[in-house]
Amino acid sequence: MSSARVVITGVGAVSPLGLNVEQMWDGLCAGRCGIGKITAFDPVGFSCKLAGEVPAFRVQDYIPKSSRKSVKLMSRDIELSVAAANQAFINSGLITKAIDPEKVNIDPTRIGINLGAGLISCDLVELAPAIAKSVTDGKFDIRKWGKEGLELVTPLWLLKYLPNMLACHVGIIHDIQGPSNTITCAEAASHLAIIEAAAIIERGDSDISLAGGAEAKVNPIVMTRQCLIKRATSENNDDPASACRPFDADAKGSVFGEASGIVVLESLENAQKRNAKILAELIGAGQSNSINPAFESIEPDGLGIKIAIEKAMAEAQIKPEDLDLIIPHGTGIPADDMAEARAIESVLGTAAAKIPVWPTKSMLSNTGAAGGALDIIAAVCAMKAGRIPAAKNCFRKAVGCNLNIVKQPIEKKIRYALCCSYTYGGQTAAIVLKSNV
C-alpha cells in the first residue's frame, strides 16, 4: 500500500472571532470572546440567549462571478464553507478554476473534499407563509398543505438543506473532481473528516484534499434542541463573555455558534514538489465511541475519548512528554469536561498535569461540525507563532480536574500538539500534529 505522509499546507476560517484565520488568531491571543446575545432571531423565551455569531459577510466575495447564481441555493452553512474553502486554497498557493482560471496549477481529478456538516435546520421564516396558508380552525391542516401550501415552497428548497451540499457547492466552484464525502458526526465531524481525507491521500487516491467542516447552529430549532437537552447554559445571559467556562468550577453549560474551518491537506511529496509552505504534519489519528444510554452525555469515565487518544498517540509514536499543547473538546458542560479530563489524564499519566491544555470554546463558542477544524487551525497558528494564548474563563479549576489549563500566555516552541473531539451520540476522535517550524 502507498503510505504517503500528509501535511497541512493551507488554512481558512470564518468564525465568531472574525472572517479569516488572522482575525481568529489575534482574537484568541487577545482573549476576545466571540459570544454575544443572539441577533439572528429574537431569543426571548429561550433559556440560552447567547451564541457565537460570525460577523456580517457577503459570500459573493468568495466566489467567481460565473458561479454567483448558485448563491440563491446556499443555506448559511453552505455560505460559511464556501468562504473558508476559498481562503484555504488561497493560503495554500493552489490555484483552482475559481481563483484564477488562467493559472490553474493543480489536476482537478487529484483533489478530494471531505467536510463535516451538521443537521441543517430549515429556515422557519422561509416556510412560514406556506404553512400559514395551510390552516383549518387554527391548526395545521396537512391536506391543505399538500394541495396549496406545498406549491408555495420554492422548487429547489430541499437542496439548501442537504448536508452534502456544502461539499457539492465548494466542489463545483473549485472544480474538485476527486473523492468527496460528508461526515455527519455532529461535534466530532470535522476531525473525522480530516482523518478520512488524510487516509485517502495516504493510500494514494488523491494528492490534495480540502478537509474540515462548517455548521451554522444559530437557528431557533437547533438552539431549542440544545437548550432542551440541557447542554446549553441557562446562566450568564447578561454576561456573554463569561458564559462558556470549560473546566471551570462554575461552568454551567456550553454556548453554541456558527463557523467554518477548512484546511488543505496534501501529500508531503506533492507539497515539496511545488515548494509549498508546510504548516504541520498529521502524524497520528484515533477514533472510537463513547457508549452511554444517555446519548446526550459522554460516559463519565471518558473511555471512548481515552481510546481515541491512545490510538492517536500510538500512531504518532511519541511519548506524552513530547506534547507541548493539548486543545481539548472542552465544551463547558461540567460532566462532559470531567469525562474528557479523566480520559486525557489516564492516557498521558503524570505528564498530563504539565502539558499546557488550551480550550478554545470559551472564545469561539461550540460550533458543532466546524469546531474540530477550528482547533486544528488554532494549533497550527500556535506552532507558527511559538505561542499558546491564555485560556479564558477558567479561573478556578473544577474539582477533580488536574489538567494544566493555560493561565498565562506561554512562549515556546511547540513540537507536537494533540486535538480532541467528541459528540453527543458518542463518536470520538483525536489528532496529533507535528510542527514543521
Next chain:
Amino acid sequence: MTKENKEHSVVITGMGIVCPLGHDVQTVWNALLAGKSGMAKTTIFDASTFPTTFCAEVKNYDLTKYTKNPHLHKNSDRGSAFAIGAAAQACRQAKIDLETDKPTDGIDRTRLGIYLGAGEGSIDNDVFFNSIVQAWDNAAEKMDWGKWAQVAFGKMDPMFELEQEPNMPAAHIALLTGARGPTRSCLTACAASTQAVGEAMMMIRRGDADIIIAGGAHSMIHPLGITGFNRLTALSTRNDSPETASRPFSASRDGFVIGEGSAILILESLASARNPGDGDGACRCWSWL
C-alpha cells in the same frame, strides 16, 4: 478491487436488512426473485393531497424482535430503529455478541468499528407545523419568536429532538454491540451507504479495525421530505399504479419512488474471519470486496 496481498483482503461475514420487501435477507431475496413490489399508498402521514400519494414503507416492523433492551432505543427515529434490526441480524450471522458487557465472541471491541450512511430523523411534525402556525403574524409577515419558543419549549420532547441528529443510528448500534473502534456517519444522499461500505473496507485495509459494521439507514417519508422531492419534481406521480411506478431506464419513467429501510454488512479482514473459534478454520465469509 483485486488485491495481490491477501493480508489486506476484506470479506463480508454477515448481512441484515429491513426494507419494504421484508425484515430479513431471505424474505427480501425471495420477494425480489418473485418480482414483488414494496410500493403502496402512503400511510405514515396523510399524503392524499400531495402530488405523490404513494411510497415504499417498511410495514409491521417490530423493534423488540431485535433487542433485549427496547427501552434504551424507545425514542429512536424510524431510521435508527431499522438500523438496530438490520445490525442485529448481521451481527448474529457474523457471531458478534450483542447487548452484553462480557462478550465471549473473542472480538476486541476497540477493533470493532461502525460506518453508516445515515440520514437525519423525522421532525416532530405536529409541534413543528403548529408552532409556526401559532407564532407567524401573517399581516406583518413576521415570526413572534416569544410565542414560538413558548410552544417549542412546552411541547418538544428533548430525547425525540436529539434522535433527529444523523449520527444517532450509529450511536444506537454502538450501544447494541459495544463497538469501540472507529465510528463514522456520512450523509451523501443516495450515495451514502455505498461510500460507507467503501471507506469501511479501506479502514480495515489500513489496519484501523478488524471488523466494521457498515451500511446505511434512512427514512425521508415525512411531510417535509416528500414536499422537498415533490417540489424538485423528482418523484413519480403515477398515483394510480404505485406497483409499476418505479421503472429505471424505461422510456416511460417519470421519477423515483421514495422508500425507507436499513441494510447492514459485517466487513472483516480475512484474518479476522478465519478466527480459529470457527472450528475447522474455514472462512465464514459470504463475499469478497
